[in-house]
Amino acid sequence: MINRQYIPAPAAIDVRLFAIMLALIAIVLLSGCSRAKPRVSMEAQAENAHFADDPLLAGLEGEFADEDGDSSETSIADPLQLWNRGWFVVNDKLYFWLFKPASKVYGFILYPRFVRVGISNFFDNLGFLRRCVNCLLQGQLRNSGKEVVRFVLNSTVGVLGLWDPATKWGLPQQEEDFDQTLGVWRIGMGCYLTWPLYGPSSPRGTIGLLLDAAMNPTTFVPGLGMLVVINETSLGDNPYEQLRNISLEPYIAVREAYVANLKKKIEDRGQKGSDAKQPAEDDDVWIDDEILDQYKPAATESDAP
Numbered sequence: 001m002i003n004r005q006y007i008p009a010p011a012a013i014d015v016r017l018f019a020i021m022l023a024l025i026a027i028v029l030l031s032g033c034s035r036a037k038p039r040v041s042m043e044a045q046a047e048n049a050h051f052a053d054d055p056l057l058a059g060l061e062g063e064f065a066d067e068d069g070d071s072s073e074t075s076i077a078d079p080l081q082l083w084n085r086g087w088f089v090v091n092d093k094l095y096f097w098l099f100k101p102a103s104k105v106y107g108f109i110l111y112p113r114f115v116r117v118g119i120s121n122f123f124d125n126l127g128f129l130r131r132c133v134n135c136l137l138q139g140q141l142r143n144s145g146k147e148v149v150r151f152v153l154n155s156t157v158g159v160l161g162l163w164d165p166a167t168k169w170g171l172p173q174q175e176e177d178f179d180q181t182l183g184v185w186r187i188g189m190g191c192y193l194t195w196p197l198y199g200p201s202s203p204r205g206t207i208g209l210l211l212d213a214a215m216n217p218t219t220f221v222p223g224l225g226m227l228v229v230i231n232e233t234s235l236g237d238n239p240y241e242q243l244r245n246i247s248l249e250p251y252i253a254v255r256e257a258y259v260a261n262l263k264k265k266i267e268d269r270g271q272k273g274s275d276a277k278q279p280a281e282d283d284d285v286w287i288d289d290e291i292l293d294q295y296k297p298a299a300t301e302s303d304a305p
Helices: 015-035 042-051 060-064 081-109 113-126 128-137 141-156 178-184 203-214 224-234 239-246 250-267 289-293
Strands: 193-195 199-201
Touching (some): 128 141, 128 178, 199 250
16 A cells, blocks of 8 residues: 555656656766765754664664664765755645645545445455566565465455455465565665656665566556556555654655665565554554654744743
């Protein structure tokens, strides 16, 4: 669902034009990425200090620390900050000025939540091939078989995937993609990149994105990708919004969270079994109120009535 991303999902655009654009730009940028090393960032230090006492993000500082235990460096080389920050602002405005308002209108039209959940399940079911193939490429033969069983169950008993009985019956969805697969194969991420409409990525992630898109049926139907984005956004609070609101420096927070999330997925690959905790249908928020309250500034004597 929507909690898989730290930033709005890519909009529906022609996959061929998108592939050409990304490939050409990636080739130009790769030379700079290959020589760049993570460097000390005052913003990152401030952001890490802000995260240090947070239970949700506990361990981020350790996650980003190098072998000598120095956590003052960023988790990924970011030599293209001018490019990245520029598109970060553009994507942010597109989300709040276009995608979010459109999702509210969409949610009003399709008011019953279960209808939009069913649509989300349908598109998730279409992603079966990507998940199955990547499980195989990562050596997860059992999980690949589970994805096949999931697809058959959800496509039949679940009425073309509109319902997800497989999860309720102990077969949770395996969130594997080509970026993770390349990471499992020990191919480095390269430098940090922010793409128009898509958001945080890397040279490795860009290649993975193109391979994922090639195995996703929605890629080849004009307008369908946009529908997926709007439908998912209409289901609840986007983690990107919450991360943006609680962060001292949203750009740094999104970058670090993207890397930490990807690393965790690679480390935890294949561990999602039948005992994995599944979110309730109405559990759209990945940060609860108690955690958000910890980001509120402490009251001072001057604030007292």
